[in-house]
Amino acid sequence: AQSVSQHNHHVILSEAASLELGCNYSYGGTVNLFWYVQYPGQHLQLLLKYFSGDPLVKGIKGFEAEFIKSKFSFNLRKPSVQWSDTAEYFCAAYYGNNRLAFGKGNQVVVIP
Amino acid sequence: ETGVTQTPRHLVMGMTNKKSLKCEQHLGHNAMYWYKQSAKKPLELMFVYSLEERVENNSVPSRFSPECPNSSHLFLHLHTLQPEDSALYLCASSQGLAGREQFFGPGTRLTVL
Numbered sequence: 215a216q217s218v219s220q221h222n223h224h225v226i227l228s229e230a231a232s233l234e235l236g237c238n239y240s241y242g243g244t245v246n247l248f249w250y251v252q253y254p255g256q257h258l259q260l261l262l263k264y265f266s267g268d269p270l271v272k273g274i275k276g277f278e279a280e281f282i283k284s285k286f287s288f289n290l291r292k293p294s295v296q297w298s299d300t301a302e303y304f305c306a307a308y309y310g311n312n313r314l315a316f317g318k319g320n321q322v323v324v325i326p
Numbered sequence: 327e328t329g330v331t332q333t334p335r336h337l338v339m340g341m342t343n344k345k346s347l348k349c350e351q352h353l354g355h356n357a358m359y360w361y362k363q364s365a366k367k368p369l370e371l372m373f374v375y376s377l378e379e380r381v382e383n384n385s386v387p388s389r390f391s392p393e394c395p396n397s398s399h400l401f402l403h404l405h406t407l408q409p410e411d412s413a414l415y416l417c418a419s420s421q422g423l424a425g426r427e428q429f430f431g432p433g434t435r436l437t438v439l
Contacts (some may be wrong), residue, residue, distance in 0.1 A: 218368070223366075246425050248427070250430075256432070257330075257416075257430045257431055257432040257433065258416065258418075258430035259429075259430070260427050260428075260429075263427060265425075304369070306369075308425045310425065312374050312376075312381055312382045312423050313371050313374075313382065313384070314371065314428065315368070316368040316369040317368055318366065318367065318368050319368075
């Protein structure tokens with residue numbers, strides 16, 4: 215079955231630390247990949263997306279993600295986090311079957 | 327109003343009640359979705375509508391009944407729910423189907439007593 219795996223569900227780090235969240239998707243041919251973020255009390259919003267082209271994707275708020283086809287991965291990174299990055303982060307993959315498969319999410323807490 | 331709105335934001339209902347969740351998108355999109363978000367589980371797709379036609383019904387129990395009267399509105403009618411149906415119900419829309427970016431509403435927090 216098509217699925218998305220996210221590890222380290224809870225991440226706690228200090229401001230200015232670097233963040234990397236892992237995302238692995240199951241094989242399914244051509245796939246569109248997304249990272250969504252849900253800030254406390256707010257709705258899910260798109261952080262970045264990958265459809266094709268340059269495998270290093272830049273998103274909003276200094277986030278980036280790298281698509282590595284050989285590893286079926288789409289890891290999210292930010293070199294220096296801020297307190298305002300405290301949120302839940304979801305990786306998602308679209309395999310062309312009307313369904314967006316989501317991972318379980320990473321709860322990230324940034325300590326000032 | 328902009329984006330995707332959902333009402334009510336919170337709903338408490340008994341197992342014998344009938345209620346409806348409403349979603350409205352102000353983005354001119356042609357596809358709409360219902361998701362269920364439960365703690366410690368991935369978002370679960372429930373229903374997909376494209377051009378007001380249901381294109382996906384992800385094995386959802388019949389106690390959940392969707393309705394899409396036009397491209398801007400989506401309803402989820404609820405009846406004889408179970409306590410395990412308590413969750414956050416999210417509505418989303420996109421231009422084109424799920425391969426495109428989806429825009430989410432704030433959700434309805436449903437509690438079934």
